[in-house]
Structures are given as structure tokens and as C-alpha cells.
Amino acid sequence: MSEKARNIFALILLALLAVSAFVAGYFANDLVELRRGNLVVSAGDQSELGLFWEAWRYIDANFMGELPDSKARTYGAIRGSLALLDDPYTIFVEPVAREQERQSLQGTFGGIGATLTRPEDGGPIFLEPIPGNPAESAGIQSGDELLAIDGTAVTPEMSVADAANMIRGEKGTTVTLTVRHPGQDEPVEVTIERGDILIPSVTYRVLPENEKIGYIQLTRFSGESRSEMEEALAALLEQDVAALILDLRGNGGGLLDAAVSVADLFLDKGPVLYQQSREEGERVYSSSNETLAPDQPLLVLVDGGTASAAEILAGALQDRGRAALVGSGPTFGKGSVQLVFDLSDGSSVHVTASRWYTPDRRQLDQAGLQPDILVTVTQEDIDNGRDAVLNQAITELENMAIAGK
Numbered sequence: 019m020s021e022k023a024r025n026i027f028a029l030i031l032l033a034l035l036a037v038s039a040f041v042a043g044y045f046a047n048d049l050v051e052l053r054r055g056n057l058v059v060s061a062g063d064q065s066e067l068g069l070f071w072e073a074w075r076y077i078d079a080n081f082m083g084e085l086p087d088s089k090a091r092t093y094g095a096i097r098g099s100l101a102l103l104d105d106p107y108t109i110f111v112e113p114v115a116r117e118q119e120r121q122s123l124q125g126t127f128g129g130i131g132a133t134l135t136r137p138e139d140g141g142p143i144f145l146e147p148i149p150g151n152p153a154e155s156a157g158i159q160s161g162d163e164l165l166a167i168d169g170t171a172v173t174p175e176m177s178v179a180d181a182a183n184m185i186r187g188e189k190g191t192t193v194t195l196t197v198r199h200p201g202q203d204e205p206v207e208v209t210i211e212r213g214d215i216l217i218p219s220v221t222y223r224v225l226p227e228n229e230k231i232g233y234i235q236l237t238r239f240s241g242e243s244r245s246e247m248e249e250a251l252a253a254l255l256e257q258d259v260a261a262l263i264l265d266l267r268g269n270g271g272g273l274l275d276a277a278v279s280v281a282d283l284f285l286d287k288g289p290v291l292y293q294q295s296r297e298e299g300e301r302v303y304s305s306s307n308e309t310l311a312p313d314q315p316l317l318v319l320v321d322g323g324t325a326s327a328a329e330i331l332a333g334a335l336q337d338r339g340r341a342a343l344v345g346s347g348p349t350f351g352k353g354s355v356q357l358v359f360d361l362s363d364g365s366s367v368h369v370t371a372s373r374w375y376t377p378d379r380r381q382l383d384q385a386g387l388q389p390d391i392l393v394t395v396t397q398e399d400i401d402n403g404r405d406a407v408l409n410q411a412i413t414e415l416e417n418m419a420i421a422g423k
Contacts (some may be wrong), residue, residue, distance in 0.1 A: 058333025068093070078238045082233050089363075094322075096367070105370050106384070107356055113364030129186055131215045132158055134178050138404035143172055143403070144179055145197065148198065149219060156210040159199050166196035178403030200315075219272075220246035224257055227412055232259035232393045236280070239272025244279040251283060251310045261315040261415045264341070265409070271326025272350065281334045284312045284341070290334045292379060295372030315418055316341040317411045320389060325350035333387055334377035344411045345389035 048106040086094065097111045131151020136143050147154035164172050167184045185193055194209045219242060222234045232254035235292065236243065254262070281290045282305040293301045318332050318341045329349050335341040353374040360366045373383050380387075393410045 019323035093179040162197040220248035236266040239276035268323040278329035322347040325352040342390040348386040351386030
């Protein structure tokens with residue numbers, strides 16, 4: 019390898035070790051800031067890599083086997099250096115994976131836009147169209163009984179997961195569902211073209227199992243989440259619900275400010291989280307007195323997919339005594355902010371720049387939150403579309419005698 023190539027490699031490696039900055043961001047589909055900058059590497063720093071090249075000269079001259087090319091060595095050296103930081107979120111991402119990461123942040127997927135459920139005691143599978151998506155446009159109604167998929171009968175033995183897999187398909191293709199609309203005897207066929215599914219961050223309903231309980235599902239934290247949550251709360255309170263269930267399962271995060279503003283709807287004035295960063299030290303994010311639901315009994319559903327901004331909201335509600343957490347296990351444990359630096363070859367490095375703490379100063383990162391009420395979910399529950407965690411939350415609220423039937 020030429021002296022010029024070695025110097026370039028040294029600059030890349032040492033530049034990565036010199037990166038430090040601050041930004042608010044999110045996990046999974048979290049927003050992270052992209053930065054480029056001129057980094058200065060001293061001659062002394064370069065000389066410290068002499069041992070590295072000394073070792074590789076011996077390897078080049080004596081190794082009996084295929085040697086990696088210069089790019090593979092560069093990537094390996096970067097990964098090895100980052101491993102010394104012992105932080106799972108400070109990572110190096112190769113060009114192809116980085117491009118896939120960009121595409122995943124677009125937030126759409128192919129399908130028909132409907133949820134499938136089966137009652138806890140078994141029976142038929144029912145459809146619930148997601149507003150503004152292909153299923154609703156094609157004529158699927160809330161509570162439709164699913165009878166067949168492309169002519170294949172839906173039997174009691176067919177699991178909800180199997181039915182969902184049969185409905186999924188490539189964007190632009192069609193699937194024909196045979197359904198029975200509520201209150202009708204004759205089945206009808208509905209042909210739906212699969213497409214990009216647009217899912218609002220908040221959906222809500224009064225639970226048919228107990229009309230005193232309002233159910234709200236928050237799937238991510240976007241710029242519209244607060245207004246969507248306000249709409250959901252106003253609509254449910256107008257229907258005289260006595261208690262609320264907030265579902266944060268599978269919520270991988272989103273905008274930090276959105277999490278704080280949603281917490282504001284349930285909490286009186288006080289801390290929502292503390293953020294510690296290298297540049298700013300400690301910053302406090304607080305709720306105000308603009309509370310829409312300060313008193314209604316509230317349970318929050320969590321799982322291993324509850325992460326980042328979702329853990330901020332759950333942790334604030336738990337620490338401040340506003341809600342108990344119900345789930346099958348601890349949350350993910352992603353309570354840190356990453357900067358993303360795009361490199362010249364299309365790869366990138368993600369660098370942890372700050373960490374989040376709950377109002378009681380519990381660290382979220384690599385710790386997560388433990389449910390107050392632990393629920394065991396069986397494979398039978400999953401196969402039959404039974405939501406054991408939601409069912410337990412309903413039971414807990416009914417036992418409070420506040421949301422009794």
C-alpha cells in the first residue's frame with residue numbers, strides 16, 4: 019500500500035475518533051442530524067498509527083491466505099476502533115446498508131391498510147380498515163368478517179398471522195377478499211389493489227369489551243402526534259369513558275419534542291425528562307399546565323419494541339405516578355441521541371452525543387423500563403390473535419371498580 023494511501027486511511031480513522039457533537043434525534047425511524055466538517059489531525063496522532071502499519075507490513079509479507087483489500091481493512095479498522103467505546107449505537111454503516119437505512123425512514127410499506135383480529139374465545143377473523151388506505155377505499159367496512167382470500171376459505175384453523183401473510187403482496191398487485199358486512203347475510207367480494215400504506219400516528223376507539231374504557235394507540239412520534247392525540251382524547255372524553263389505555267407497543271420513537279408535548283396532555287407542570295450532553299450539560303424538558311386528561315385512570319402498554327421517545331413518555335408517566343406500565347417484558351432501552359455523519363464513499367458513522375433520563379433520573383439507555391404489571395404472552399395467544407396484554411389491562415381497570423361494566 020502506498021504512503022499516500024496510508025495517510026488517507028490514517029486521516030479517516032483518526033477523524034472518526036475525534037467526532038463529538040450534540041443534536042436531538044430519534045431511534046428506528048428517529049430523526050438524526052447529518053453533519054460534515056473539517057477535522058484537523060495532528061502529526062503526532064498520525065505517528066501513533068505507525069504500529070498499525072508496522073503490523074500490516076508483516077501480515078502483507080507473510081500471511082498464507084487471501085488478504086482483504088484496502089477498503090475492507092479500512093472498514094474493519096473503523097469497526098474495531100468503535101468497539102472500544104462499548105456503545106451499541108455508535109456504529110459504522112457501509113454504503114449499501116446506509117442507503118437501505120435512508121429508504122426505511124420514508125415510513126411507507128405495501129399492503130391494503132387493514133388490521134385483522136379474532137376474539138379471545140376464537141371464531142371468525144374480523145377486519146378493521148385504516149382510514150385513507152386501499153381497504154377502506156375499496157369498500158372494506160369496520161367489523162367485516164373475513165371469509166376467504168383469493169378464493170381460499172378462512173377456516174377456524176387458519177391463524178391471524180397466516181391470513182395476514184396471504185393478504186400481503188407486492189405493491190400494485192391485487193387481492194380479492196370475500197367478506198360479510200356487519201348486519202348482512204350475503205357475502206361480497208372486494209378486490210383491493212395493494213399500495214403504500216399511510217398510517218396516522220394515533221388511532222383510537224371505545225373498547226367493545228367495556229364501553230367505559232377508551233383505547234389509544236400511538237405508533238410513532240411525528241409533528242402531528244400532539245394534535246392527533248388531542249383529537250383522540252376529546253372524542254373519547256365526549257363519549258364519557260371513565261378510564262384510558264395508551265398503547266405504545268412497537269413504538270420505536272420519533273420526534274423528541276412530540277413525546278414531550280404528548281406527555282403534556284396527561285401531566286401537570288413538571289419534568290418529563292433530563293438530557294445530558296457533552297456540549298450543553300443537563301437540559302430539562304418539562305410539561306406545562308395544558309393537561310387534557312389529568313385524572314382519568316390510565317394504563318400504558320409496552321413491550322420490547324417500545325423505544326426511544328416512546329420510553330421517554332412511558333418513563334415520565336410511570337415516574338410521576340400518572341400511569342402504570344403493562345407489558346410482557348422490559349422496553350428496548352434506547353435512551354440516547356445519535357449524530358449521523360455521512361462519509362465520502364456513501365458510508366456513515368452514527369455517534370452517541372447525549373443520553374436521556376426519566377424524571378426520577380433513571381437512565382433509559384441500555385436499561386429500559388420494567389412493567390409494573392407483567393403479562394405472559396403465549397404462542398397460542400399469538401396464533402389466535404388474542405391480545406393478552408390488552409386483555410390484562412382491561413381486567414386491571416375493571417378491578418379498580420372505576421371502569422366497571
